[in-house]
Every structure is written in C-alpha cells, then in structure tokens.
Amino acid sequence: MYRYDTLDREILADRSAEFRDQVRRRLAGEITEDQFKPLRLMNGLYLQLHAYMLRVAIPYGTLNSRQLRKLAEIGRTYDKGYGHFTTRTNLQFHWIKLEDTPDILDALATVDMHAIQTSGNCIRNVTADPYAGATADEIDDPRVWSEAIRQWSSLHPEFSFLPRKFKIAITAAPKDRTAARVHDIGLMARRGREGELGFEVIVGGGMGRTPIVGPTVQEFLPAHRLFSYLEAVLRVYNRHGRRDNIYKARIKILVQALGVDEFARQVDEEWASIGRDGDLPDAEIARIRAAFAPKTFETLPRESLGFNEAKAQDQAFARFVRNNLKPHKRQGYTIVDISLKGIGETPGDASSEQMEVVADLAERFGQDDIRVTHEQNLVLPHVRLDDAHEVFLGLAKVGLATPNINLVSDIIACPGLDYCALANARAIIVAQDIARRFENQDRAEDIGELKIKISGCINACGHHHVGHIGILGVDKKGEEFYQLTLGGSGAEDAAIGKILGPALPIDKVTDAIDRLVNVYLQERQVNERFLDTLRRTGDAPFKEAVYGDAH
Amino acid sequence: MAMLIKAEGGGFHAEMDDFQSVVDDQPIPDGKLILSLKRFETDGEVLLAQGRAVGVRIEPDEAVEDLTPFLPRLAVVALSLPKFRDGRAFSSAHILRTRLGYTGQVRAVGEVLREQAGMMARCGFDAFEPSDGSSPEAWAKVVNRHRHVYQSAADHHVPAFARRLGG
C-alpha cells in the first residue's frame, strides 16, 4: 500500500498543529462556537447527542495492521474501547472529549492517519473497491487513482468551501462494490479500443432527500486527463451549485437543473480552458502505482488439502467459506470478508480487542492488508486457502466469524437517534431486531442475497435508498416510524427503491420484513435473488403482504 | 477608512485603506473608488478615462470574466464573501490570476476570516479586509503554517508531486 513520504508526513503534522491551535483558541474563548464549529467539522469533529464524535479518515478503506492497532489503542485510551466503521469506510469514535482531540490527531499522525475532510463542504474520503488488488475482474488498481485523488483533494485551496459535501467513488471492476452511481462523482475504469485506460464518469448521483442514480457525462475520459476533468467539474459546481438551500446544494441538483447535456457542455468548456496544466504528471501516477505494486504471491496449487479437510470436518467453517470467502485472482488464495454484523450487535462496531485480532491476523496471514467496505464490514484481501481455517478460528474467538455476508442480517445501519444529532429515529435497534429474527443461518442462506439498509433520517447515511429493502426512520407525531422502500440497489444495477406504503411503527417493522421475505420465498424462480423476483413481479404482492390487513 | 492587510514581498502588513467603497445610489466621491459591477458598467468607462484609480466589487453570483476588457486598467478587484463559507470567490480569484492574467490587487471583502487566509492566498488574493480583527502577524502565521501543498494553484508554491520529481 501507499507509504507516506516526508512531504505527506509534514503536511499532516502542520494540519495537526493548526487544529491544536484552533482548539486552544476555542477553549480560551478567543473564538466563538459559531466560528469554531466549521473548523472542527473540517477535522471530522462533531458534537453529537452524548459527546463529541471524531470521524477518522480511512482513505479508500485501506489499512495496515499498525494503523488498525493504533485505532484500537485510541478507542481504548480515549473512547469506551471500541470504534464504529461507517458507510463512508471511515471510523467514528463516539465518546470523545474536545480537549483530547489534538492528542488523538497526533497519535493518528504517528501511523500516517488523520481526520482531514471527514466533514465539511469539501471533497470527502474517496470510496474504492474493497477488493482492489485481489479480485480477478478489475482492469486496473483503483487505489492508485484513489491515492492521487486523496492528495489532490486534501486542503484544496479552491474547493474547500463548496456548496455542499462532495463524494467520489472509484471502481475498476464490472461488479460495483462502491455504489459509484450514487456518488457526486463515480469513476468506473474502462479500457479504450487500443487498450488505453480511461474512466466512465458519472456525475450527480446521490441519496439524501433527492435520490438520483447519476447520469454518465463522459463515456470515456482518458485516465491521464482525470485531474483536469475533476477540476472542471468541481469549478462548475463551486461557481454554479445552489447555496440558498442546503437540501438543493449537492451537485446532483445542478446537473438535473441544467440537464445532463448542458452540464456536460459547461464542464467541457471549463475543461478546455484548464487544459493539460490541470493534470498530474505521469511520473507521479507511476510513483503512486509503484506503491501498489502487486503483492508477492506464492505459486500455490488450486486446491488446498488442509482447507478442504477443514471444510469437511468443521461445518461452521464450511458455512463461513460459503458466505464470507470470495475468489482471489491468484489460485490458492482467497478474499476473506469479516462481518461486523454479529447477530444482535451494533452494525459496524468493533471493539479494540476485535481490531487487534484482525490486525494480528492480517499481519500473520493477510500480507498486512485490511480493507473497510461501505457495507460496514472488514476484508482481508489476500489470505492463502491453507491459512483460511486458522483465520476463521482466530476471528471466531472474538465473535467476528459471523457467516452472513450479503445475507439478510448483513444490515447497514447509521448510528441513528442513539447517537446522531440529526437523526429522527433509531436505526441500530431496528437492525438488531431484524438480525435476531433471521438468526437461523440455514434460513438466511436459503433466502440468499438480501441487502437491508437503514437510515435514521433523510440524509441517508444508512443508504436506505439503495437497499433491496430500505428502511427510513421518520418522526410521525413524536414517535419513531419507519418507511419501507423496495427495489433499490447500490451495485452495478443501481436503482433507487420505491416507497412501499405508509410508515410503520417500530414494533411492526421486523414482522413486515418477515412478510416481504416470505413473499419472495413463495414467488421466486430458480436462481432469483430477492431483488430479481421483486423486479419480475413488481411490488404488488409485497405490498399486499405488508398492508393487506389494513383493507 | 478600514484597515487592510496586504501581502507584499512574502510578508503581510496592515495599512489604512485609501479606497472608498461606493454605494450604488451615492454620488461619485473624490479619491480612489471601489464600485459594484452594476455601477461600474454605467460609470466605469468615464472614471477610467479620467485616470481615476478604480476597483470593482464582484458578488459571488457575478462572473469575473465580465471584467476581462477592463482588467489592465483596474487597480482592485474586490471579491465579496457575504458568508465565509461561500467559496465562489475562491474560484473567481483563481480565474482572475491564472486565466485572465490579472496582476492588480485581488481583495477579499465581507466575512473574511483568518482561518481561510492560507487558501485565499493560494487562490491569488493579496489583500484582505479581515472581519475578525486579525492582525497581519496572525494572518502571516496562518498563511505560512503549511510547509507543503498538494496542488498547483495561483501562488508560487511548488506542489508535492513536482517537488518529488525534483521540481
């Protein structure tokens, strides 16, 4: 993975010192809360319901074991011994003291980490394919471009006071694991006719109050022109995006208001003015690319006898293999998904002890490489099949071997009203209740891929719009109610879910999910996922199952 | 007259501003002037022909490109930040410096806070009407806090990628 050089480290150190000074001035009363708030937000520090929350950036969701151990240590020293992985592949500490934050940032800097631009109206952490460098189906390593974007966007002098936040996703595989089409910019790597690298550029997707599957504004942008093009998009947005209404300030609203063609025309005009001055030199891309050079893989047989034997003898392992292991590009290796969705646990939470175990396993068996997914799970992308059983046993010891990746209990949930100052309703306990209902693993596997995503407010941090089943917490006359949406997808077949009917009270939600699942089980044809059946039948039978009693 | 922080020779100093900001329906006073774009469009040519020192104040929703034919004769372009988080002035400054080749004073007016000084300087601002009472020393401290930058901008900083290549 990318290693910081002196320049990267000094940039971080200077930023950290700057924030320490800002905190000092706030505590000394030299600046007001109104003045301080945007400054702390630029460093990911929120004031939530019970305490400050610090959002630590995990650039493109990539960590090494040293970094994960440091997060564990910070969790133990400054929080309550845990952290919360988010749908932006970041890590949030929920019980932070303002006066500790400068020390925490210094601690993060010792492992080349920071909280820069994890909030504020700036370019946020880039989302990349968590299987980058491990999956056979990618045509390039998206981390190369993600790291270049990280640097380009960090402390950007012109684009740090945008109309609203700005999120970029990048994937280089046909299977989209980044939700690229619901980002402000989605970059999908493509090969041109001559084999040259480029990107399909999607601009103006998003969730929140106005969910939109983003349109393509460039079918093929040559890769070496990426940065001038990003500059053009950001400048058009910075100058013309709405600033009068925060709910209409994202770039998706500008793209819709202008129309895709006119927006693309304005960007092209700006792009022509910028010219090649806006591009990164090929040598810098090459330098970054070298940092992500393919790992040294052993030449291994396709089959691992030890692996096959363990699978035959250990049924729990066999189940784990079925659900949590994914094919690796090299034979004899596998990708191991680690679920942070233990039944009844808080989605995305990991204790300091769990983080340390994952760090140890990554170091011993996983080439020191750990990924965070936007579905709030972790990944060990390079594990030898020979070692998979030992990894499984290590994970199981600390409750991290839940075999439910992509299943009904692998639920995304935002922190919701249990923590968040913006939330209308709780999300976590809804997720916990559904997971308990579907605790039976045989049934869960029979149901197959089913993505449930829960947000505690319309800001949609829980990605409910793109859940196969989405659940949105709303406030109805003072009580927590939940609106169901069906048919969303954040994958390559991206779609925004449709509202099924009136919102349900909290104690009816899990029953409703159960009924939806039962309709699917009755209606499905061979090899159909929940989403496929729904798309074939339409939502009528599902609606009838949930609301039929009311007629 | 208000205090102005000016960048000069790598440092910052304060001076009393000798430009007057003219309200649209006010008669044109003597001395150096900063007009709104609208007022400039009616009275600018005449004043410039008289050899007066004239500046124009650009609001965030106005295009600096509209000033293109006049730029060589303008003493000041004042970019207005009605709220500090309105980042349009940053793009306007960048365009003035890098695309339109403007070499006169680019001034930040409105809610102008010390915390933004570094980014403003990078975008090409060289004069500031601080709304937070900051001293030139405080201004300089913020601008010079960061030893390195990642991007090319309108200033003299060599970005990290170029330094790595030995630039």
Next chain:
Amino acid sequence: MKALTANHLLDGRVVFWSQGQWVDRLADADLFDDSDPAGPEAEAEARAQTKLVVDAYLIDLIQAEEFWAPVSYRERIRALGPTNHLGHGKQADGGPSIAALQQAHGAARSSGRVNLIKRK
C-alpha cells in the same frame, strides 16, 4: 414542566441546569413551570456561558412515576445514553430515576425544542 440542558464544552457530555450550576443527572435538574419566566431567564444566562457549555436550551418534560421524563425520544436518549449500549452513558449508573426514564410512556413529541437542526 421544563428543564434546561446543554452539552459541556470540554467533553460534550449532556448536562442539566441546577441552581446556576451544571449537573449530570436530569433527576437533579431544576424544574420550571411552562409559564415560569425563570426558565427563559436561566436559558439566557446559560447561553452566555459560551466557554462552559454549547447550545443550551429548554426541554419539555412529562410526569414519569415520581420523576420527570423528557417528552421527546431524542431528549430521553440524551438523558440516558444510547439504547444499543446500555452500559454507556448516564444509564450505566442505574437507579430509580434512570429506570423511570427508561420506562416512561406517554406521547413523545419528536422534539422538545425548535430549530433542532440549525443551519446558517
């Protein structure tokens, strides 16, 4: 009935107004009748304490057994802690006033305050 709450500047913890001081437990907070001018007066005083607390505001309460509970879920959760981690936050201390809050019924209006999400 109303109480006055804020978050402490240094550590962000939820605090309540009691006799000009900030205390941790809602059960120890001053109670103001809805029409009592002392409530808004205390709020104004608290809002001036910008080096001590952030964003002081009055919340609406309803009777919960022999205690008072916030009307809104949001404020109940602030007074208790997150409902997914019962060992975290004020609820960890337990006791009858916490139990009363946890079991409080009644129409919970969503917010005991206006401008819940302030944007400027």
